[in-house]
Amino acid sequence: MVCPLAAPGWQTTQTDRLPHWRFRIELAAMAVPVVFISSTSDDLKEYRQQAHAAAEANGFFPQMMEYFPPTGHPTVEDCLRKVAQADLVVAIVAHRYGWAPDQTDPKSITWRECAHAWELGKEVLAFLVDENYPWPAELKEDYR
Numbered sequence: 001m002v003c004p005l006a007a008p009g010w011q012t013t014q015t016d017r018l019p020h021w022r023f024r025i026e027l028a029a030m031a032v033p034v035v036f037i038s039s040t041s042d043d044l045k046e047y048r049q050q051a052h053a054a055a056e057a058n059g060f061f062p063q064m065m066e067y068f069p070p071t072g073h074p075t076v077e078d079c080l081r082k083v084a085q086a087d088l089v090v091a092i093v094a095h096r097y098g099w100a101p102d103q104t105d106p107k108s109i110t111w112r113e114c115a116h117a118w119e120l121g122k123e124v125l126a127f128l129v130d131e132n133y134p135w136p137a138e139l140k141e142d143y144r
Helices: 020-031 042-057 076-085 109-119
Strands: 034-039 061-063 088-093 123-128
Touching: 034 042, 034 076, 034 109, 042 061, 042 088, 076 109, 088 109, 109 123
Parallel strands: 034 061, 034 088, 088 123
Antiparallel strands: none
């Protein structure tokens, strides 16, 4: 099957079986460097949106959990696979620890994503909230 978005003669492979939106995401990811944006979600929505906008403005394709298929919690393997596919990881950290998928080794998914990126030799840009910056109490965890 010939892809209507590609140069003449370019043939699709498995992507012709993917939903249209996923094909476009994969096509975009092939054309530009990918940045994986990692953080807790509910408390950092605005910051995640700003990271998304900054990534796009600087020629990166942002890969974020908001674009994962709707399956509840993505598996750890899904997250780490996305990290492996990225060229760069941006971690945004504030006052919540986040989801810890394994209670016997209670590292958060953000921790695991950053560690995996380091193991693969990828650059990790970490943005940490200043401890003196006023932060809403409802966006903090007080039990860890």
